[in-house]
Amino acid sequence: MNERQAEIMQKIKRYGIIKDPQWLDRPDELVPLWVVLEALVEVIERLDPPNRPFD
Numbered sequence: 491m492n493e494r495q496a497e498i499m500q501k502i503k504r505y506g507i508i509k510d511p512q513w514l515d516r517p518d519e520l521v522p523l524w525v526v527l528e529a530l531v532e533v534i535e536r537l538d539p540p541n542r543p544f545d
Contacts, residue, residue, distance in 0.1 A: 508528075
């Protein structure tokens, strides 16, 4: 893992975007689409929580 990858993986761990260590330990491995989408949903829900009131 190069320095840039390690930095990104540390941020992902710190923010809790991906919690499964299986994916965090292998940044160059291809992942199923659902893993990418799960991470994206995690970020979206943090920015716009599903139960947040509109006003």
